[in-house]
Amino acid sequence: MKPAPFRYERAHDLQHALELLAEHGDDALPLAGGQSLLPMLNLRLVRPAVVVDLNRIEGLGDIRTAASGGLAIGARVRHRLLATDPAVRAHAPLLAQAAPWIAHPAIRHRGTFGGSLALADPAAEWPACVLALEGTLVLASRARGERRVAAADFFRGLYDCDREPDELLVGCEVPARAADSRSAFAEVARRHGDYAAVGLAIVARGMPGRGAHVRVALLGAGDTPCVARAAATVLAEGGDIEAAARALVAEIEPRGDLWYSAQAKRHLAAHLLRDTWRTVRDA
């Protein structure tokens, strides 16, 4: 239950971190909040030669207004800040709604937004949220500079995302919120803070049937966080919530686990859709 030996490198700025990753490539792992990496190190599920600590890099922990008018959230912003920051509440309330569902207070003090996105755990909250918000991931490397990837293209598989070993996820931008945008988040877990069986984020604006825009994203419903297009279309076009629930059940492909069968997860996803839709419709 102790990590194997590794070389610890504390990056003093972003350039230093990118140089270390360029130098060590596959042998290095970036350490952000450590709330997933430290368990993996302790259990020796990973044995990197070098651990690059990102925690002392200035600026990575900031939330700013992006050039696009949306929010630019630094990769090292901790879960706790996303739950409490006034700019997040005003401009990306979905993130503030989802944050309290993440693990437990002591984990939220350390765990980071970018760490969770880059880990690409399909049961995590942030990947589904940035899909629902149509966010853009910002990556940097020494060799190729900065690169931007739409959230919809970023998550490629189980714990697999579009990040090269020499790249660092430096932040995520979410578009400016429309004045009439509403959002909700909910999940089902056996105990508060456990990995969710399934969770759902919804963002909606406009009047259903009159050019409304609805986006639904799920966690725990497949090998990647996924967008439920068919269900969202039914809702946007003013269709019945039960028709949307049927569309959702038909379009997702969850895997069963020790506690919930795939069928049970479909059932729970439909329930979460009804629940969150009621919230955004009545908001």
Added chain:
Amino acid sequence: MSAVREPPERWRDIELEVNGERCALRVPEREHLADALRHRLGLTGTHLGCEHGVCGACTVRVDGDAVRSCLMLAVQAEGCRVETIEGASARDAVVQALQAAFVERNALQCGYCTPGFVLAAAELLGECAAPSREAIRVALSGNLCRCTGYQAIVDAVEQAARRLSNSEPPR
């Protein structure tokens, strides 16, 4: 076993503040904070249950926030202000009230999980003076107790909250 190529042990000198005192430590870079507190400083009130962030027994405060000391490397605490159950119980009135309430309500049997519960509950009471039972359960959801059960623990936190807000005199 095939030999796994791994780098040699590397040590690092760090300085940090623990329970109000500055201390200098020499630690292996891979050592987590809980092991450094226990083995190098003898602060054995910080308990290790699972060592992968599930049980909450190793909860300490780093720069005022409750964190899992098994999920942080000791070298990451360089320059930080760390407070363990030993320091908190000596100086923090909320922690003392919780400890008294845990005893009165029989909220511990073996006591292994208790330091973590007390520090997690103290953080809750710092943010909310009169939490509901549901809020207490949610705040303590990351702490596992395998012998007492949670009913008495929730009772104790409620009692400490009442006592701290002076709505119930100490026994």
